[in-house]
Amino acid sequence: MKIIVPMAGRGSRLRPHTLTVPKPLIPIAGKPIVQRLVEDISHVLDENIEEIAFVIAEDFGLETEENLKQIAQSLGAKGTIYYQDKPLGTGHAIMCAQDSLSGPCVIAYADTLFRADFTLDKEADSVIWVKQVKNPEAYGVVSLNEQNDIVGLVEKPKDFVSDLAVIGIYYFKDGAVLKNELQAVLDAKLMHGGEYQINDGIKQMQAKGYTFKPGKIDEWMDCGNKNVTVETNGRMLQFLHKEGEHMVSTSAKLENASVIPPCFIGDDAVIKDSTIGPNVSVGKGSVVENSTICESLIQNFSTITNAQLKNAMIGNYAKFDGNFTAISIGDYSELV
Structure with a gap:
């Protein structure tokens, strides 16, 4: 085949x-x-x-x-x-x-x-x-x-x-x-x-x-645009959670963190003083600190601080600091 x-x-x-x-x-x-x-x-x-x-x-x-x-x-x-x-x-x-x-x-x-x-x-x-x-x-x-x-x-x-x-x-x-x-x-x-x-x-x-x-x-x-891609990410997380798939990497660091399933947390990600979930993906090497994030998709090696995010999609190597609640920023972008 x-x-x-x-x-x-x-x-x-x-x-x-x-x-x-x-x-x-x-x-x-x-x-x-x-x-x-x-x-x-x-x-x-x-x-x-x-x-x-x-x-x-x-x-x-x-x-x-x-x-x-x-x-x-x-x-x-x-x-x-x-x-x-x-x-x-x-x-x-x-x-x-x-x-x-x-x-x-x-x-x-x-x-x-x-x-x-x-x-x-x-x-x-x-x-x-x-x-x-x-x-x-x-x-x-x-x-x-x-x-x-x-x-x-x-x-x-x-x-x-x-x-x-x-x-x-x-x-x-x-x-x-x-x-x-x-x-x-x-x-x-x-x-x-x-x-x-x-x-x-x-x-x-x-x-x-x-x-x-x-x-x-x-x-x-x-996965046609940002909103439906974030929605699809959440639905896929729900399916995988029901199927019993483990989605939090053993190399991720959780410090004073609350993870509300379903969530995916990638290799070497850091979640500190934050609440993540439900329906959130955090890519490998990304850092989330002092934030509350739900129904969002964060890709690899990005840094999110002091954020209250919902329906957000953040690319690779991005930096975000603020109180924006519905965003779409691409790779190598910065909001500080």
């Missing part, structure tokens, strides 16, 4: 945090978004992952590439890097990794996390993972026939089609079939808004009789 992860987008809605770190590498509950994504996919598939192919922008840098390869290696998989030089849509991004599109594979966009407990129908030619939503008009949705086959894909329907939204994770029994159909889309220059879309390749597969089934997930969490 292979996993293809298109992730070349700039993450502009999450700036300034994505100015120095690609959005998929921002930590949620102590792990990069993309790492949590591929680990959860691996758990659902319950089989060996042979390769994880990451489609990135070339200017993400060598450090990012090495981090991604290490994520793949942690799952016993080969990590492969491909580049998307122009933002030409999902279909184009997938085809940038065409050399890895063969055999069973999962394609997953690296801006979403999920929780699921279902058995993948590996007899189907493809599975599209969906989530029941209250406002389907805001999403791309699928339509089903009486056999529970996906027979239609509609983007932001004005009239009700279904309430099953596509979350951006797909299984293909043979990635080569999708590759051939997407190549036909590119050759025909079939574009929407200047972009090539995966849906056009899927529709061509359906027209040739390939079977698509829905895989319904329980939770779908977004």
